[in-house]
Amino acid sequence: MITLAPAASANWRDIARVRAADGQHEWVAETTYYLCLSAYDGLWRSYAILDGDATVGHVMWAVDPEDKGHWIGGLVIDAEHQGRGLGRATVEVLLDLWEREEPALSGTAYREAALSVSPDNEAAVGLYRSLGFVRTDEDMDDEIVMRRTRA
Numbered sequence: 001m002i003t004l005a006p007a008a009s010a011n012w013r014d015i016a017r018v019r020a021a022d023g024q025h026e027w028v029a030e031t032t033y034y035l036c037l038s039a040y041d042g043l044w045r046s047y048a049i050l051d052g053d054a055t056v057g058h059v060m061w062a063v064d065p066e067d068k069g070h071w072i073g074g075l076v077i078d079a080e081h082q083g084r085g086l087g088r089a090t091v092e093v094l095l096d097l098w099e100r101e102e103p104a105l106s107g108t109a110y111r112e113a114a115l116s117v118s119p120d121n122e123a124a125v126g127l128y129r130s131l132g133f134v135r136t137d138e139d140m141d142d143e144i145v146m147r148r149t150r151a
């Protein structure tokens, strides 16, 4: 249903146009910030979320050098496209990608997925919980950390 395309010269403008809905901006940064993080910080990899040819969102991932977990970050489905199963499909595609392709992609075997999320972001917490992520006792800034051991 969806595919992921690495951010590149051909698609970064489309990713930069992805916007969360009013009321959601406290939970995520602008996608331009995520693009810069991926371009300059040397850790994260940004992707366009494609529904057919249409760019409907952004997601990035990285392997934490300390805990070796596969972290999901910057998941934003454009406001116009939310509630159609695209966020769920994106996380499922990432988990499947790591199961099939790691350690060839990052050099690290895939053992655990991880993410941080604001505890009052009910839609996101519900989504991650339904996919098997479990809240840990870790905090990251004002966010909780959820982890999911490889099935």
Ligand SMILES: CC(C)(COP(=O)(O)OP(=O)(O)OC[C@H]1O[C@@H](n2cnc3c(N)ncnc32)[C@H](O)[C@@H]1OP(=O)(O)O)[C@@H](O)C(=O)NCCC(=O)NCCS
Binding pocket: 020, 021, 024, 027, 028, 074, 075, 076, 077, 078, 081, 082, 083, 084, 085, 086, 087, 088, 089, 116, 117, 118, 121, 122, 123, 124, 126, 127, 130
């Ligand atoms: C969170 C987000 C990625 C979900 O993407 P989406 O495509 O709208 O969600 P989906 O249609 O795939 O729904 C998946 C699940 O999310 C939850 N969900 C989605 N919208 C919801 C809402 N308005 N209220 C409560 N739960 C909701 C449900 O658990 C849903 O499960 P279901 O499929 O059984 O109904 C999207 O709302 C978004 O981009 N929000 C703004 C940015 C953000 O908060 N990102 C997460 C940062 S950690």
